[in-house]
Amino acid sequence: MRRASAPLASLGLGLALVAGSALPASAHNAVVSTTPEEGETLTEVPEFFVVTTNEAMLDVGGEGAGFAIQVTDGSGLFYGDGCVDVGGPSMSTPAALGEAGDYTMAFQYVSADGHTLSDTLEFRYEPAAGAEASAGAPVPPTCGEEPAAASGGEDPATGDESAAVLGTVAVIGGVIVLLAVGAGVAVWLARRRRG
Known part of the structure; x- marks a missing residue:
């Protein structure tokens, strides 16, 4: 039993050394x-x-x-x-x-x-x-x-500029909506007169 276990132990140690050297350093x-x-x-x-x-x-x-x-x-x-x-x-x-x-x-x-x-x-x-x-x-x-x-x-100047831009956008948007409504009413009246 002792003769068989010694070679097996040597083989195991050898495999461990080979496997250990093959692993990358981390x-x-x-x-x-x-x-x-x-x-x-x-x-x-x-x-x-x-x-x-x-x-x-x-x-x-x-x-x-x-x-x-x-x-x-x-x-x-x-x-x-x-x-x-x-x-x-x-x-x-x-x-x-x-x-x-x-x-x-x-x-x-x-x-x-x-x-x-x-x-x-x-x-x-x-x-x-x-x-x-x-x-x-x-x-x-x-x-x-x-x-x-x-x-x-917020920088006060930046805040004032932002408010001015938003105000301008709101005015332009309002004008566009009014024009669209006016055009729709005009088309509706024109069709009504024809009919």
């Missing part, structure tokens, strides 16, 4: 550095917020789908333009910050193995006196679109 990308770093205090706004991993990220189609970097202040306002550039192991977005205070950077990326990963980090911003502050937005920015105003309200 380790997720790991973050190796960020700008800013967790807990860092910035005294000036960097050119970009950056996340770098240990290997190239999976940017299918080169459109940055599945990738995001969002920076928010203590009040929940969002900063930046929502655009993310992916290149090899790194992704970045143009940096923008508002007033001094605590900020959170949340990020999401697609690992080389196809899995979507995300994380957050906290940092502080303490600019020099008189530093220019960017305006925050109440909703996450979308790349290529104008950010929403922090107040969340």
Whole structure:
């Protein structure tokens, strides 16, 4: 029995090793550095917020789908333009910050193995006196679109223009209806006279 079981055990171990070596590696990308770093205090706004991993990220189609970097202040306002550039192991977005205070950077990326990963980090911003502050937005920015105003309200000029357009459309619609009714009455009277 012992002689038979030893070859079987060796065969099983050999098959396990061969099968194991044939399977593709499926380790997720790991973050190796960020700008800013967790807990860092910035005294000036960097050119970009950056996340770098240990290997190239999976940017299918080169459109940055599945990738995001969002920076928010203590009040929940969002900063930046929502655009993310992916290149090899790194992704970045143009940096923008508002007033001094605590900020959170949340990020999401697609690992080389196809899995979507995300994380957050906290940092502080303490600019020099008189530093220019960017305006925050109440909703996450979308790349290529104008950010929403922090107040969340409609621009008065835009509201006035919208009301004027709607008023004009209503007047034109009313005139068309009146003309159609008038034409219908005229046709009806003409037929009645003939009949």
